[in-house]
Amino acid sequence: MTGTSHTETELRRQASLGAIAAGGGYVLWGLSVIFYKQLDHVASLEILAHRTLWSVALIAVLIIGLRRKAELVAIFRDKRTLATLVLTAYILASNWFIFIWAVNSGRVLETSLGYFINPLVSVLAGVLILGERLTRAQMLAMALATIGVVYFTMSLGFAPWISLYLAVSFAAYGYLRKVTRVGALEGLFIEVLALMPAAIAYLAYLSSHGGTGFAHDGWYTIFLLMLTGPMTTVPLLLFTYGAQRIRLTTLGLLQYLVPTTSFAIAVWVYGEPLGQGQIVTFALIWIGLAIFTFDTWRRERELRRMIVA
Template structure:
């Protein structure tokens, strides 16, 4: 096990643990529209990342990256996927659908594994195929609830997996990449802030240090795990990123059931049972695969 592999694994565990705490943070912003929260995430993330770039004297790298048209195009795509993920996540949290977010991040490793196998030629294992079948069976059960199919769960899983795919193929460091992503979103975000933000939100921010402080914290809270995610995804195989991701939905599931007391019916329980069975298969398969020498470069 190389030093790079160890660092990547630690970064992945830290990243997903922080993301698991996100519902607690966004619940603090209940009462503010999801789109306005996203705008503040963009603005304060851009501010926080530029401060970091100045601190580590990496602005030259940003200028070099801004001159690469192909790289900018890829980062624009990842920025759009990031924006979609933020909107879905915040909307679901404020709508008391943390359970759906939990389901989404449970099934996300399936997309990671499929994309890793198809796009990056990473090896998979038989237990992984069984896991895919189990999870899709669990999702199929949800079709029985026509009015409650977990569309948010499927969307958040697909969108974030595609974001990881795009970022994995980019030759840009994590901090620079995130700054350019937020920079791409910054001008539309500022236009939205000044032209479409409700007067009620503006008044609340102007007269309450609470709202201002919580919104400013969106900068480091958003940026730090994204930086560590981008750093981790270039150091370890993509399937292993999916394995570490189980930390996030497990924390969210616990919050949804025990803290927010969200309701779930028998079909929801059955679906989660299939998903958890799939996870067990993934864990067993990954453990068996790692008993043998693996190609840490993912080639």
């Protein structure tokens, strides 16, 4: 009895630590808006190049320190997995670039909208690619999100292409990484390694055509550009640690911390305008997400009951 009680206590402790870690990772991703805003004087492509190079350096140290070299070598021997990771690398790079560019162009609200839409786009991908069936609640959530995007387009006169691209590209990235059985750390290392030649080539080009922000904008800019590595890797490690210890429903709820944090920063820190078009759009998507999340929680609870029975 004591042994069982001790096991349950340990499981609860691990779940609590997992929730804190995953939540912390998501909040850091949300707060990264403020971080990248400090680099708005540096070209977005240069920031992306530095994010790649400093991530390579940091993850290499972590792989050596955590003794994960064997797992990394195994990936290099699997040509199909390697090819998939090269593809995901460029999908991820495009997502990073649009995000950085949008933040530094004063369009943080649109990035927030994109990451609110992302879970629903992932569900749609499951329908189109895997032939999954939508529940009525999921169909209602998808319909509300679609109406929200259409309303945004009609009221403001342009489609929220930043939001849509971030949502679709991240959903595609998530799907490909899900079907590619590699560790988060090793997979990210291969991805940034695949991007490294292009990053070096671009920085070399800038150096020979007027110079880089890293070389000319002072120690504060240098420090921030070096931090792009930890700002990429640390949230991922926290997320991975948490994901291994908490339920999928909990993880799904926590993911909304990213766009919620970005939304709050956009409105209350940077004063981005929140007109009627944005308010209605966000309201429709929030209602859709609430329905979607409740449906996911209800179905997971029923599944657990069936397993116990």
